[in-house]
Amino acid sequence: MRSAEDLGSSHGWRLQRGVLEDGRQVFAKTGAASDVFASEAAGLRWLGEAISVPEVVEVGPDRLVLSWVPEEPPTAGAADRFGADLARLHRAGAAGFGAPWPGFIADLPMDNSPAGDWPDFYATRRLLPFLRRARLPARDVALVERAVERLPEVSGPPEPPARIHGDLWSGNVLWSGGTGVLVDPAAHGGHRETDLAMLALFGLPYLDRVMRAYEEECPLAPGWRERVPLHQLHPLLVHVVLYGGSYRDALMNAVTRVLSL
Template sequence: MRFTDDLGSSHGWRLRRGVLDDGREVFAKTGAASEVFASEAAGLRWLGEAIAVPEVIEVGSDRLVLSWVRQEPPGQAAAERFGRSLARLHRSGAPGFGAPWPGFIAELPMDNAPGPGWPAFYAERRVLPFLRMARLPASDVALVERAVERFGEVAGPAEAPARIHGDLWSGNVLWSGGDAVLVDPAAHGGHRETDLAMLDLFGLPYLDRVLGAYREEWPPAEGWRERVPLHQIHPLLVHVVLFGGSYRDALMSAVRRVLAL
């Protein structure tokens, strides 16, 4: 493999564009030895059984090499196709909540051990571990803990584990060949509303078209829009851990909205 372009860095990893001996273009992510690359590769392969993702060319403890995704501007038709594909991905299911590989979101470890049900899994494997890392004021911690106590009441109807991307913000949705290609997953068996809430958190082009097509394919349970803040607590805590207090107000706003449900 020959590297052709240095694409900078992200979360301590070096990002490069390269060409294989057979002429195929690839994307390479390299860094210190870690389980994160194997985790990402496992997630991509699992998601790739049901939705478009880059091909995993090579994975090792210090690198991940993927097929190159040629990007294009999004359009309404592509957004609608993505909505239907995302619903089918979720509907393809998972053996349980969690995954049989170590979890990561960015460079942060994420516990993928199975949970007894989604509210407890979300509290014990997603929210509380990151709350302990977030270094929030004691009053904020207490408020988040109050919200956690309500997860079982406000989570909506119980659903079987969905096959989810787990970090589905707009930067992880690449548009190529008239379709959406998903990258950088934190894939696991989870709640499908988590992916929908992530798309809403930082916005996505033609999101209304995506959600409309999703609803036509597999309507979410009644009240899902009111539960969006519930599913945003975890990613906002992750952002507080990674980037500091600039995300605190958004986090605490989501927490208060959950407490008001």
């Protein structure tokens, strides 16, 4: 790079804004060699077949370089466009539940191997592996396991695999070019309600407009609102693993709501 500006760090990675020799602005993430960057690059390219994402300029074991996304304030119109874009992304679909590349969320590995249906995938590839890492009290573990057992009966009508971002909290939506641009994916074939529940978990500007535009493009199955806590179980477990017991109450509240479905 011709020049670089330090942007701090995240999950042990160094973040930089740089300018290449040809004048292009880029975002660079560097750190210890692992499969994380190859996984993120594969996910971005896959999502980019259907929605706006940064271009993968370079990827290696210890770095990921992406085109720079110039941010702008969110607007109602951008939210409308983003909701429709997100619906089209999900409708682009996937070959199955899972992905052909290793999965990561933050720096935590996830099993992306295929499963026959979504309840099985969500239970065995997302919930139970992170429950084992979460170091929760035995009584909490038992309640989460009860919620997992209920997945086949509370997950709603079967749907084909959707092409999802997989870690779609508001910080991974950059407002640019009159829509939301997706970054930092944990992309895989999954359930589309998972992305929508993640947007609701930590809030998103104009979320009501995003949801309205989404449903105009691709209506959701009846009961989707009641299933939001079901789809929030995995990101809440991830936060317990990453940050400890401060997220325990939110997790167990979601578990209680799932058990009441």
